[in-house]
Amino acid sequence: MQRREFLRRVAVGxxxxxxxxxxxxxRSALAGQRRNGKGxxxxxxxxAISDDQSWVHTGAMGDPVVRTPTFDRVAREGVxxxxxxxxxxxxxxxxxxxxxxxxxxxxxxxxxxxxxxRKEYAVYPDxxxxxGYFVGHTRKGWGPGKHEPGGRDRNPASxxxxxxxQFMARRPAGEPFCFWFGGHDPHRPYKKGSGLESGKKLExxxxxxxxxxxxxxxxxxxxxxxxxxxxxxxxxxxxxxLETAGELDNTIVVVTSDNGMPFPRAKANLYDYGTRMPxxxxxxxxxxGGRRIDDFIGxxxxxxxxxxxxxxxxxxxxxxxxxxDLLTCDKSGRIDxxxxxAFTGRERHAWVREGxxxxxCRAIRTDRYLYIRNFEPDHWPAGDPEGYGDxxxxxxxxxxxxxxxxxxYDNLFRLAFAKRPEEELYDxxxxxxxxxxxxxxxxxxxxxxxxxxxxxxxxxxxxDPRALGGGDVFDRYPYYGxxxxx
Ligand SMILES: [Ca+2]
Numbered sequence: 001m002q003r004r005e006f007l008r009r010v011a012v013g014x015x016x017x018x019x020x021x022x023x024x025x026x027r028s029a030l031a032g033q034r035r036n037g038k039g040x041x042x043x044x045x046x047x048a049i050s051d052d053q054s055w056v057h058t059g060a061m062g063d064p065v066v067r068t069p070t071f072d073r074v075a076r077e078g079v080x081x082x083x084x085x086x087x088x089x090x091x092x093x094x095x096x097x098x099x100x101x102x103x104x105x106x107x108x109x110x111x112x113x114x115x116x117x118r119k120e121y122a123v124y125p126d127x128x129x130x131x132g133y134f135v136g137h138t139r140k141g142w143g144p145g146k147h148e149p150g151g152r153d154r155n156p157a158s159x160x161x162x163x164x165x166q167f168m169a170r171r172p173a174g175e176p177f178c179f180w181f182g183g184h185d186p187h188r189p190y191k192k193g194s195g196l197e198s199g200k201k202l203e204x205x206x207x208x209x210x211x212x213x214x215x216x217x218x219x220x221x222x223x224x225x226x227x228x229x230x231x232x233x234x235x236x237x238x239x240x241x242l243e244t245a246g247e248l249d250n251t252i253v254v255v256t257s258d259n260g261m262p263f264p265r266a267k268a269n270l271y272d273y274g275t276r277m278p279x280x281x282x283x284x285x286x287x288x289g290g291r292r293i294d295d296f297i298g299x300x301x302x303x304x305x306x307x308x309x310x311x312x313x314x315x316x317x318x319x320x321x322x323x324x325d326l327l328t329c330d331k332s333g334r335i336d337x338x339x340x341x342a343f344t345g346r347e348r349h350a351w352v353r354e355g356x357x358x359x360x361c362r363a364i365r366t367d368r369y370l371y372i373r374n375f376e377p378d379h380w381p382a383g384d385p386e387g388y389g390d391x392x393x394x395x396x397x398x399x400x401x402x403x404x405x406x407x408x409y410d411n412l413f414r415l416a417f418a419k420r421p422e423e424e425l426y427d428x429x430x431x432x433x434x435x436x437x438x439x440x441x442x443x444x445x446x447x448x449x450x451x452x453x454x455x456x457x458x459x460x461x462x463x464d465p466r467a468l469g470g471g472d473v474f475d476r477y478p479y480y481g482x483x484x485x486x
Contacts, residue, residue: 040132042310043285044251045178046238047302049098050231051091051140051187052267053257055084055276057228065204066225070236071255071280077289078253078282079327084297085342085365089259089267089274090349094299095142098258099123099156101303101318105345105464109150111474112348112358114481116150117142122315124303125158128178131312135159136167137180146480157182164238168245178306181238186227188262188392195222198229208273209433210265210416212399212409220395224261252283252309256299262392264382264400264416268349270363270372271426271434275344281327283309291332295339296365297323319462341366343458345466347474349390351483352383357475359390360466364455370434371451372424375466382417391416423448 055061058068060075061082087097092113093104100107100121109115117123123142125135141157154160157180161167164179171177196202202218211217235255242248256279260266266273279297282289286309300320307314308322326335334340342365348358360375374381383389391397404413415435425439425448438444459467465474 040174040176041250042133042176043283044176044242044247045128045133045306045309046181046242046251046253047098047179047306048181048183048235048238048253048255049095049140050183050185050228050255050257050278052259052262053186053228053231053278054260054266054273055082055278057225057261058278058280060280061278064206065200065222066228068228068232070232070239071278073239074253074255074282075280077284078280078287078291079289080292081279081281081297082292082294083342084256084277084279084299085275085344086257086259086277086299087344088346089269089344090346091140091258092143092145093347094258095157096121097298097300097320098302099125099142101300101307101314101320103300103319103343103345103462103464105347105466105474106317106319106462108473109477110145112477112479113144113350114479115145115477116147116480117145117152117156119151122317123156124306125156125178125180127307127312127315128310129158131310132175133310134167134171134175134177135179136161136177137182138163138167140182140184141180144481149478149480164241168241176310181235183231183234185231185234186224186261188394190220190223190227190394192223192395193219194226195219195224198222198226200225208263208266210271210273210412210435211263211396212403212412214399216399217396220263224263249284252281252306254302255280256302262394263396264391267392268346268390269381270344270346270361271370272365275342275363275365283327287327288330291330293326293332294334295323295326295336296342297339298342341454343455345464348477348479350383351479351481352387352389353379354384355475356479356483360471360474362455362459362464362466364451364458366451368428369447369451370424370426370428371439371448371455372420373452373455374420374422374424375471377420377422379419380417381420385417388417423452425451 059072086094088094088104090113096110096117097104105111110117129135135158137157141155200222205218205221207213257277260274304314304318304320304322308324345362359381363372382391403409423439424437426434465471
C-alpha cells in the first residue's frame with residue numbers, strides 16, 4: 001500500500017479487522033520515510049484551539065459535568081497547565097497574539113476584534129513553513145477579520161484545508177507538519193436545550209457565582225458544555241488518526257482556547273472567566289507526562305515555544321517567552337519563580353458604542369490579586385445600553401436583563417453591565433470569583449499602588465500605545481464586521 005492509499009484507508013476507516021495485519025508494517029514504513037526522507041526528526045505541531053472556553057470547563061480541571069476525554073488524555077499523558085491566560089479575551093487579538101508571539105497592543109489594528117494583522121508581523125506558521133514544515137489549518141484560523149488589508153494573501157494561521165485528513169494526504173513525504181485545528185465550538189449560538197437533550201442534568205451544573213443560579217442559566221451552561229464536548233470529540237478523531245499513523249508521539253499536541261465562556265462578565269472581560277484558559281500539552285518524545293504545572297503562561301508564549309521546539313531562533317520582537325524549559329524538565333508545581341504573573345488587556349471588541357469606541361483596559365494577575373485599570377471609565381464595559389452588545393446574546397443575558405431590577409439579581413446585573421471605576425482590585429484569597437472590588441479600601445492601598453506601578457512598567461516595556469500616548473488610535477481602526485445598529 002502506498003502511503004497516500006494508507007492514509008486514505010485510515011480516513012475512510014477501512015483499516016480495521018482483517019486488514020489490521022497490514023497496519024504494523026505501514027506504521028514502520030511511515031516512520032522509515034521520516035528517517036530516510038530528509039532525516040527530519042523535528043516534531044510535528046498540532047495546535048488545537050476551541051472558541052470561547054474557560055479554564056475550569058474540562059474534566060482534567062475537575063468539572064464534574066463536562067466530559068472532555070481527549071483533553072484529559074493530553075493532560076494525563078502530558079502536562080496540565082493551571083495558570084494559562086490569553087493575552088486578550090476577544091477572538092482576533094487573542095489569536096493574533098498566539099500567532100505572532102506578541103502582545104496584541106503592539107500589532108496596531110490587531111488589538112481589536114474584526115481587524116487585520118499586517119504582514120510586517122511575523123507569524124509562527126510562516127516561519128516554520130520557511131524552515132521546511134508543511135503548514136495548514138482547518139475551520140477558524142486567525143480572525144474574525146480581513147487579512148487582505150494587512151497585505152496578506154492568506155489567513156495568518158496558514159493555508160486552509162477541508163479537514164486534517166486532507167491536510168495529511170497532501171503533506172509531502174518526510175516533512176514535519178504544523179497544523180492549526182480551530183474549532184468553532186463552543187462559540188454561540190447554541191441549540192437551546194441541546195445540553196439537556198444529551199442527558200445532562202440541571203442540578204449537576206456548577207453555576208459561577210456572578211451569574212443567577214436559575215434553571216434558564218443552568219440550561220444555557222449545559223448547551224455550552226454540549227459544544228465543549230463536540231470540540232473535544234472532533235479533536236479526538238485527529239489524535240486517533242495520528243496514533244494510527246504512528247505519528248502521535250513525535251507530535252506536540254497543544255489544546256487550549258482563545259478566550260473565556262460567552263456569558264456575562266466572562267468573555268470580553270479581564271476576570272478569570274474571560275482570560276484564564278485550558279491548556280494541556282502532550283509530547284512524549286521529550287516531555288514526561290503526568291505533571292501539573294502552576295507557572296503563569298501567556299498564550300503569546302506558544303509561538304516562541306514552537307520555534308524553539310523546531311530548533312529555530314526566536315525573533316527578537318516576540319515578547320512571549322518559550323516554555324520548552326518547563327515542558328522538558330521533570331518538575332511539577334511552581335517551577336520558574338519569574339513566571340508568577342500574567343498580563344492581559346482589551347481594546348474594541350464588537351462595534352457597540354457610539355462612534356465605534358472600545359473599552360480599553362489592562363490587567364495584571366498574580367496568585368493573590370487581580371488588578372484592572374480601566375482607561376475610559378465613562379464608556380460602558382458591556383457596550384452601550386440597552387443592547388450591551390459586547391455580551392453575546394443568550395438566555396442568560398436575557399434573564400439578567402429581564403430581572404435587572406429584582407433585588408436578588410441587581411448586584412449581578414451591575415457587575416456584568418454597569419460602568420466600572422478606573423481601578424479594580426480583587427483579593428483572590430477571600431474573593432476567588434472576583435466580585436468585590438477592594439481598590440478603594442485603605443488596607444489595600446499599598447498592594448494597589450504596587451500593582452499599578454508594575455502594570456505601568458509592563459505597558460511601557462511593551463510599547464503599548466495606552467502607556468506611550470495615542471491609545472485612542474484603537475478606536476479609529478476600521479471594523480470589518482457588521483456594525484450593529486445602536
Ligand atoms: Ca473566541
